[in-house]
Amino acid sequence: MATKKIPRATARRLPIYYRYLTILLNAKKERVSSTELSEAVQVDSATIRRDFSYFGELGKRGYGYDVASLLKFFKGILHQDSLVSVALVGVGSLGSALLNFNFHQDTNLRISAAFDTKPELANKIKSGIPVYPASDIKKQLKEQQIDIVILTVPGEHAQEVADQLVEAGVRGILNFSPVRLSVPKGVQVQNIDLTNELQTLIYFIKNYGPDGSKK
Amino acid sequence: MATKKIPRATARRLPIYYRYLTILLNAKKERVSSTELSEAVQVDSATIRRDFSYFGELGKRGYGYDVASLLKFFKGILHQDSLVSVALVGVGSLGSALLNFNFHQDTNLRISAAFDTKPELANKIKSGIPVYPASDIKKQLKEQQIDIVILTVPGEHAQEVADQLVEAGVRGILNFSPVRLSVPKGVQVQNIDLTNELQTLIYFIKNYGPDGSKK
Numbered sequence: 117m118a119t120k121k122i123p124r125a126t127a128r129r130l131p132i133y134y135r136y137l138t139i140l141l142n143a144k145k146e147r148v149s150s151t152e153l154s155e156a157v158q159v160d161s162a163t164i165r166r167d168f169s170y171f172g173e174l175g176k177r178g179y180g181y182d183v184a185s186l187l188k189f190f191k192g193i194l195h196q197d198s199l200v201s202v203a204l205v206g207v208g209s210l211g212s213a214l215l216n217f218n219f220h221q222d223t224n225l226r227i228s229a230a231f232d233t234k235p236e237l238a239n240k241i242k243s244g245i246p247v248y249p250a251s252d253i254k255k256q257l258k259e260q261q262i263d264i265v266i267l268t269v270p271g272e273h274a275q276e277v278a279d280q281l282v283e284a285g286v287r288g289i290l291n292f293s294p295v296r297l298s299v300p301k302g303v304q305v306q307n308i309d310l311t312n313e314l315q316t317l318i319y320f321i322k323n324y325g326p327d328g329s330k331k
Numbered sequence: 332m333a334t335k336k337i338p339r340a341t342a343r344r345l346p347i348y349y350r351y352l353t354i355l356l357n358a359k360k361e362r363v364s365s366t367e368l369s370e371a372v373q374v375d376s377a378t379i380r381r382d383f384s385y386f387g388e389l390g391k392r393g394y395g396y397d398v399a400s401l402l403k404f405f406k407g408i409l410h411q412d413s414l415v416s417v418a419l420v421g422v423g424s425l426g427s428a429l430l431n432f433n434f435h436q437d438t439n440l441r442i443s444a445a446f447d448t449k450p451e452l453a454n455k456i457k458s459g460i461p462v463y464p465a466s467d468i469k470k471q472l473k474e475q476q477i478d479i480v481i482l483t484v485p486g487e488h489a490q491e492v493a494d495q496l497v498e499a500g501v502r503g504i505l506n507f508s509p510v511r512l513s514v515p516k517g518v519q520v521q522n523i524d525l526t527n528e529l530q531t532l533i534y535f536i537k538n539y540g541p542d543g544s545k546k
Contacts, residue, residue, distance in 0.1 A: 313505060
């Protein structure tokens with residue numbers, strides 16, 4: 117087994133491959149060519165081959181890929197074969213929407229606990245998920261053995277809450293606040309900054325013509 | 332002026348630089364060293380220098396960067412000096428949260444119209460933003476000269492709505508659906524796939540030890 121760490125860009129494409137293979141299997145398709153795969157997921161075939169090469173020989177030249185076995189492989193590496201429970205901290209409007217948001221079908225993800233500092237939110241069930249007071253974070257995460265947290269608190273509280281999460285043994289944070297969190301090595305932070313995404317999009321639109329040339 | 336298209340990774344960091352410079356200016360700081368900048372935005376200084384090099388000489392060796400003039404520069408390229416109106420299509424739970432979501436302060440972004448197919452949502456004001464029936468998309472976008480849309484419809488309708496948006500002259504789509512949209516060249520799509528982000532995070536946590544080594 118390769119010991120090389122796969123690039124983050126490759127890791128981000130694995131769920132995309134996984135989802136498409138699930139669709140193919142549900143459609144009772146037995147194999148898929150690299151061209152079909154490339155068109156469906158909108159990733160060029162050289163990149164797909166390079167991504168797959170990190171995991172050894174997954175397809176056969178001239179045959180393409182066997183849908184069921186490739187899906188089984190991705191299911192394994194994405195840990196889709198067992199339930200993954202995550203928590204959410206910060207039940208504001210974005211947090212509430214995420215509680216209500218159904219992760220895509222065919223995933224094994226489940227938000228199983230939420231936390232908020234507001235007393236009126238705590239100790240209630242929201243979208244089927246129990247909301248605990250923020251003071252219970254450490255206790256609940258330990259008890260429920262949750263090590264992945266979706267962070268939807270306001271920016272000014274993000275670092276302070278992140279420190280608590282680290283102390284509670286959390287290993288992964290999906291950070292929706294605009295703050296760049298400082299965490300010890302070994303804790304992964306994935307930033308989703310909605311304003312940033314929109315600004316990047318605007319940058320491309322305003323600075324490049326419809327044909328892709330620089331204005 | 333360089334005609335080279337800057338890499339997407341660089342473009343995504345521009346709003347991060349911009350936001351930090353705004354904080355510095357508000358704190359009445361006049362200059363910033365590349366080391367301070369690097370630590371604050373958590374981007375290594377070689378990457379910062381490479382990013383900045385796309386725009387010519389922005390700092391002075393041994394002096395660092397002048398906060399006010401660097402901020403002015405980024406304000407210009409990010410079009411932060413004029414209001415940018417965007418629309419949102421799909422007022423479900425995620426869409427509603429985004430309507431209620433305040434884009435970071437110091438940005439000039441504004442959602443100024445929303446659309447939904449549900450008759451009970453249309454022709455009302457939600458979080459201060461008018462919600463129009465989906466049949467008015469083309470008319471309203473033209474009238475309000477909006478060419479950027481946040482797409483929060485269910486996956487099964489995403490492509491069909493994207494086709495309507497393209498027809499209405501939209502040039503940028505921030506796509507929250509898991510569907511890979513097919514659009515003509517010249518229309519930019521930025522995908523935000525929440526399930527995908529979470530799965531990538533889980534992949535890293537489950538496959539690598541706390542010290543970053545492969546399990």
